[in-house]
Amino acid sequence: MIEDRAKGKNITVTSRLPDGIADVPIDKDTMAQALLNLFLNAIEAMDQGGLLSASLSHSPDGMIKIEIADTGSGIQKDHLERLFDLYFTTKPSGTGLGLPIVQKIIEAHDGRISIASEPGQPTVVTILLPMEG
Numbered sequence: 001m002i003e004d005r006a007k008g009k010n011i012t013v014t015s016r017l018p019d020g021i022a023d024v025p026i027d028k029d030t031m032a033q034a035l036l037n038l039f040l041n042a043i044e045a046m047d048q049g050g051l052l053s054a055s056l057s058h059s060p061d062g063m064i065k066i067e068i069a070d071t072g073s074g075i076q077k078d079h080l081e082r083l084f085d086l087y088f089t090t091k092p093s094g095t096g097l098g099l100p101i102v103q104k105i106i107e108a109h110d111g112r113i114s115i116a117s118e119p120g121q122p123t124v125v126t127i128l129l130p131m132e133g
């Protein structure tokens with residue numbers, strides 16, 4: 001679904017999912033919902049096409065790292081601190097519920113989420129999840 005939408009907007013999708021990443025206990029349905037929200041945000045930020053990339057790795061502190069990056073509009077500083085506020089949206093028909101829901105889902109997995117961006121720079125969403133055991 002994401003690839004279809006991306007193609008229609010001239011967006012290239014790449015993923016780096018290396019072998020040998022430890023298993024993490026996740027709730028498939030809610031985690032899929034969280035990732036879908038993030039992919040849609042990325043696509044919605046790229047009206048002139050661009051690159052959407054997703055990668056999975058081990059972080060240096062022993063967590064599982066999911067990174068979702070886009071080369072869209074970027075995010076200005078005063079918006080950056082409001083991203084996870086309920087109902088914060090800059091879109092005419094946005095609800096501003098996407099990221100608060102994503103945050104809840106990640107926290108329910110004992111994980112953390114952060115978003116780094118600047119206007120005109122890539123936006124990088126980083127999710128850290130604890131490993132099993």
Ligand SMILES: Nc1ncnc2c1ncn2[C@@H]1O[C@H](COP(=O)(O)OP(=O)(O)OP(=O)(O)O)[C@@H](O)[C@H]1O
Binds near residue numbers: 045072088095
């Ligand atoms: N990848 C991104 N690039 C640029 N801005 C982003 C990105 N992700 C989120 N934002 C900004 O954060 C705001 C809040 O995102 P959130 O997903 O919570 O709501 P929304 O996308 O506006 O609405 P909805 O998710 O209901 O469609 C967006 O309106 C947008 O301004």
Ligand SMILES: [Mg+2]
Binds near residue numbers: 098
């Ligand atoms: Mg959204």
